[in-house]
Amino acid sequence: MQVLITKIAESHHPAYGQGRKTKTSADTIKFRLSNRFFRPVLAPLIGNRWLICILAFFGVAQLWLVYTGLTGWQCPIYQTLGITCPGCGMTTAMAMLLQGHWHLALQTHAFAPVILIVLMFMLVAIVLPASFLRKFSRSVERLEQKSGITAILLLSMVIYWLLRIFDFI
Amino acid sequence: MIMAMGMGIALVIINILCLVFFFIVLVKLFKNEGALKGILGFFCSIYTFIWGWMKHKQLGMTKIMATWSILTVVGMVMVPVMGVSTALMIPQYLQEMTGNGSIKLTNLESSQQSPKINWTKKNKKVKSAPESGLKKSTPPLPEQNADWSQKALALWQGSKYTDPNKALNYWSRAISSNQNTAAAYSNRGLAYQDLKQYQKAVADYSQAIKLDPAYAAAYNNRGNSYYALNEYQLALNDFNQSLKLKPQNANAYLNRGLVFYQMAKDAEACNDFQKSCDQGDCDGIKWAMKNGICK
Numbered sequence: 001m002q003v004l005i006t007k008i009a010e011s012h013h014p015a016y017g018q019g020r021k022t023k024t025s026a027d028t029i030k031f032r033l034s035n036r037f038f039r040p041v042l043a044p045l046i047g048n049r050w051l052i053c054i055l056a057f058f059g060v061a062q063l064w065l066v067y068t069g070l071t072g073w074q075c076p077i078y079q080t081l082g083i084t085c086p087g088c089g090m091t092t093a094m095a096m097l098l099q100g101h102w103h104l105a106l107q108t109h110a111f112a113p114v115i116l117i118v119l120m121f122m123l124v125a126i127v128l129p130a131s132f133l134r135k136f137s138r139s140v141e142r143l144e145q146k147s148g149i150t151a152i153l154l155l156s157m158v159i160y161w162l163l164r165i166f167d168f169i
Numbered sequence: 170m171i172m173a174m175g176m177g178i179a180l181v182i183i184n185i186l187c188l189v190f191f192f193i194v195l196v197k198l199f200k201n202e203g204a205l206k207g208i209l210g211f212f213c214s215i216y217t218f219i220w221g222w223m224k225h226k227q228l229g230m231t232k233i234m235a236t237w238s239i240l241t242v243v244g245m246v247m248v249p250v251m252g253v254s255t256a257l258m259i260p261q262y263l264q265e266m267t268g269n270g271s272i273k274l275t276n277l278e279s280s281q282q283s284p285k286i287n288w289t290k291k292n293k294k295v296k297s298a299p300e301s302g303l304k305k306s307t308p309p310l311p312e313q314n315a316d317w318s319q320k321a322l323a324l325w326q327g328s329k330y331t332d333p334n335k336a337l338n339y340w341s342r343a344i345s346s347n348q349n350t351a352a353a354y355s356n357r358g359l360a361y362q363d364l365k366q367y368q369k370a371v372a373d374y375s376q377a378i379k380l381d382p383a384y385a386a387a388y389n390n391r392g393n394s395y396y397a398l399n400e401y402q403l404a405l406n407d408f409n410q411s412l413k414l415k416p417q418n419a420n421a422y423l424n425r426g427l428v429f430y431q432m433a434k435d436a437e438a439c440n441d442f443q444k445s446c447d448q449g450d451c452d453g454i455k456w457a458m459k460n461g462i463c464k
Contacts, residue, residue: 092337158212
């Protein structure tokens with residue numbers, strides 16, 4: 001029993017082992033940056049059925065409210081400061097996309113198609129059986145870890161937003 | 170007016186509190202979930218809101234989330250039900266109540282257009298942000314498209330759209346539903362202008378001018394956009410053209426006066442401010458005299 005406890009302790013605490021480096025590769029700045037950059041964002045969301053249900057409900061409700069001309073969720077930044085945030089105009093652009101006005105939608109927010117695709121994925125994920133949902137979530141996780149696509153998209157949106165507010169595009 | 174202002178102030182307070190709560194939760198999101206989810210929360214406040222509710226017990230922010238939720242619902246109800254516009258309308262309410270026009274000047278164009286110009290003095294340079302100008306005398310609309318235009322027009326309050334993104338959506342729908350008139354393009358240009366997307370506004374005004382070359386208001390609006398882009402010579406050309414088409418236009422005189430002022434042509438600027446005053450808008454000349462530009 002004593003041996004077993006020691007083994008568990010060793011496996012959970014690298015400093016217990018003799019001759020091991022206390023500074024692991026995880027401590028280096030390069031590793032931390034790359035680890036954060038490639039950290040999955042969408043996969044944990046997709047893997048949680050309740051969370052996607054809530055997110056999809058809010059997303060569809062917001063889209064419906066804007067589509068029908070009612071007041072939807074108000075952007076706290078725009079409402080208070082009068083400055084558009086990176087997501088401002090996204091729902092309007094998605095509503096335009098659904099009506100088939102691609103050109104106008106892209107003019108309003110260039111990332112609308114991407115977010116609409118993500119929303120579609122979420123809606124599909126809701127109805128997937130548990131085993132398929134796990135597989136789907138793992139596939140998305142691998143894609144995010146390998147390509148860093150979510151980070152690239154998010155950072156591109158921030159750059160796009162900066163270009164828009166300074167009227168470069 | 171007092172009622173509207175009171176509700177407006179209430180909405181300002183609600184919006185500020187919502188913003189504060191949003192930033193509190195956003196900071197926690199950054200700390201707990203990392204930068205990527207933090208960025209996601211920044212541009213999708215709904216995600217921040219949902220995340221806040223998911224972690225409210227763990228992070229001890231139940232009260233914050235409950236207050237934020239109540240305030241959000243109240244804010245969402247206040248806008249359409251009570252007819253409150255946005256917090257940004259408060260300066261206008263105040264201006265209308267006091268009648269003080271030393272900061273904001275309202276230019277009424279003879280073609281029933283009402284652009285508004287913000288002035289801020291900065292050394293010998295006035296930074297003007299012409300914010301609007303809506304041609305309210307739109308031509309008769311086809312039945313099926315009238316709704317979108319009417320909805321867009323309903324968003325127009327004072328001198329700007331209460332929600333430019335919505336206005337943009339409505340005008341785009343009106344345009345795509347074969348109501349692609351010069352007025353529709355010009356009005357969509359105003360929505361772009363409110364969103365500070367001046368290049369797109371210029372494109373829409375140009376389209377309006379292409380459809381109706383005698384559309385003085387569109388020239389005036391395009392001049393305002395060029396002004397915002399610091400293209401003073403182009404702005405001057407447009408104001409000249411607007412005045413050529415419609416000489417009795419206090420608004421365009423005032424705007425042209427501003428362009429002259431930016432070009433350090435004080436004499437011409439004073440002349441235009443005076444002409445604007447002769448046609449009923451004396452805010453420009455008052456401002457210029459107060460600041461020692463005109464005698």
